[in-house]
Amino acid sequence: MTESRLLNLLKGKNVVYITVKNEDYIRTSQIKWILAENAKKFRIYSSEKGNPVTRAIDIRKKLRSISFEGVDVVIAGFLPQLIWKDLIKYTLGTGIIVIAEMFISLYDTVVLDRRLVWKRGIIAHICKLFDRTVVKKSDYIITDTKADADFFVKEFGTEKDREKFETLYLEADLGDYISANVVLDKNDDAEPKTVLYFGTGLPLQGTDYVAKAFNVLAEEYGYNCIYIGGLSNMNRKHKNRLLSCKDRAIRCGKGSITYYKWLGQKELYENIANASVCLAGHFDPDIDKADRTIPGKAMIYEALGKTMILGDTKANREIFEPDDKHIFVPRGDSKRIVKAVTNEVDR
The missing domain is CATH 3.40.50.2000 (Glycogen Phosphorylase B;)
Incomplete structure (x- = not known):
């Protein structure tokens, strides 16, 4: 992987990666080996529950017992929108850099992709609000494609927010x-x-x-x-x-x-x-x-x-x-x- 702002943020740092996804998911594995190569030390918290809602509930419970003392960087992964309020409660004002690894958008997935609710309804509005909050409040944002970064800026941010974005393409680590x-x-x-x-x-x-x-x-x-x-x-x-x-x-x-x-x-x-x-x-x-x-x-x-x-x-x-x-x-x-x-x- 080429040198990036993300790697510079992680090098020699104490990092906590919290993802609303399972441990053997391709993105979780990718972030794990990136941290192993660059961070001074790191911890990963994931969930093996069956769907995003139950995984988010599980992660929110785990957040209560996670120590952020001495942590330099926190990466919130897959669906940080679902744990953002709880995460910020523990990291706000600590000087910790909070990185959103926005693999997917709630609004894009629920409303545009799966078409589960009306595009102009209250649930769609709430999904968009969750996405917009993460884009606005995070220090840095990782997406999996440039096309997704463009979408997030257009739908949930401004051109000024584009400076926060970096594309990190998926890579499969098949180990041995x-x-x-x-x-x-x-x-x-x-x-x-x-x-x-x-x-x-x-x-x-x-x-x-x-x-x-x-x-x-x-x-x-x-x-x-x-x-x-x-x-x-x-x-x-x-x-x-x-x-x-x-x-x-x-x-x-x-x-x-x-x-x-x-x-x-x-x-x-x-x-x-x-x-x-x-x-x-x-x-x-x-x-x-x-x-x-x-x-x-x-x-x-x-x-x-x-x-x-x-x-x-x-x-x-x-x-x-x-x-x-x-x-x-x-x-x-x-x-x-x-x-x-x-x-x-x-x-």
């Missing part, structure tokens, strides 16, 4: 896994060909387009397709078909489809390593957030040296260029996903 388990640049000429996708099923991921592409790839082209993860926002027809393939390969025309609800990290990486090509995304054409965020899975594919299919977005183009390993397709077009896969795998 690569050297111990994965042979990079492996020979993909062996049959059968395998296409893999994993994700949580968020709307911006465009999983309907993945499912449509998988059906064609399995039935007409004979590929073995593996889908790992959430189905909550998928068309019922596609969802039911994948559920019928749960935990075992189901023959679909010439090929097969396998659906796993969840895999452990080692199993996930093994499946990725053995795939011929991986789908990264984001593929939804109507959600603006899809254009501004880089799929975390793309960083894992990159670390494992895999060829990937990427949605053609501003965010993806910030760090990837079209080449043999990075194939861009228009969002919202399952036929182009199929074409990209078949051209790449069979050439």
Whole structure:
């Protein structure tokens, strides 16, 4: 990673990282090794609860017992909006530099992405207020893309606030896994060909387009397709078909489809390593957030040296260029996903 203002703030300092996310999340792991390389000493507080609300409640309870004596820097991560009021209560007036690691916006996620509430309603207003408070009151702000930084400044701040922002792209730290388990640049000429996708099923991921592409790839082209993860926002027809393939390969025309609800990290990486090509995304054409965020899975594919299919977005183009390993397709077009896969795998 290149030298940055963030690293200068962390070097030789006593740092506390508090994140409204689990310990093995890709961003948590990334911040951990950055602190290990730069901070004098550090502590990390995370939560293993099942959703952002319960994790925020858990972290707010932990804050009561965290000692901030001698701490130079506090980083509040993933959804600092949900713990901001409590965090400031313990750090205000102490001289501690408070960094907001704004991985996501409440307003963007709840209102624009998932469309859970009316855009002009009171809940939307509260979400925007939470976002604006963090942008205004933090000393420094980390985002995962430049496009997101632009969005946060436009929606919740002013051009003066832009000076606070720095982009820290996701990087997958696979530890000893690569050297111990994965042979990079492996020979993909062996049959059968395998296409893999994993994700949580968020709307911006465009999983309907993945499912449509998988059906064609399995039935007409004979590929073995593996889908790992959430189905909550998928068309019922596609969802039911994948559920019928749960935990075992189901023959679909010439090929097969396998659906796993969840895999452990080692199993996930093994499946990725053995795939011929991986789908990264984001593929939804109507959600603006899809254009501004880089799929975390793309960083894992990159670390494992895999060829990937990427949605053609501003965010993806910030760090990837079209080449043999990075194939861009228009969002919202399952036929182009199929074409990209078949051209790449069979050439």
